[in-house]
Amino acid sequence: GQQLNQSPQSMFIQEGEDVSMNCTSSSIFNTWLWYKQDPGEGPVLLIALYKAGELTSNGRLTAQFGITRKDSFLNISASIPSDVGIYFCAGPDYGGSQGNLIFGKGTKLSVKP
């Protein structure tokens, strides 16, 4: 079945540093999504990508839809303490439940002030 592999699993960085994380799949996705989960909360959508090669920004966040449609990248520039949380990539569950998303296992980000 479809699987999304996220890396790294966790990151410990200093405030002000840039962050990069990625998500790969063995199958093609036509949509890539990036969610953030703050501690004790539910995930919230950060960026949605709908076209191969697309580069989309949301403030200090930039995400790219890989040209092969099998990967996506999320970059955070000049990290701040409130960037702490778990970042999930996600894509549509083509082989299963309609409307459902397949999620990666997440990248846990810790930011040291």
Next chain:
Amino acid sequence: DAGITQSPRYKITETGRQVTLMCHQTWSHSYMFWYRQDLGHGLRLIYYSAAADITDKGEVPDGYVVSRSKTENFPLTLESATRSQTSVYFCASTKTGGASGELFFGEGSRLTVL
């Protein structure tokens, strides 16, 4: 307030007891989902519903029951709780199925089964 709300936020129960987690959304979204989140596994789909009175199993449905008599409510019942069901449960909804992408999540219900 509009949105998606879950209750209770925290629950401790004992093995063998029945537990129901409630989910309510005010957007009239057609699709609703229940996920569980466990360390090392990410978010896994338990059950989903495409509309009132239409439900279907997800990846990990065993030990759970759902119903959807009204569009806005989607309760999840653990008929006889087990320790392996200790987890954080998230309800989510979306307006349409397919690849539009955005799921709206509740704040989660943290369940501990002793």
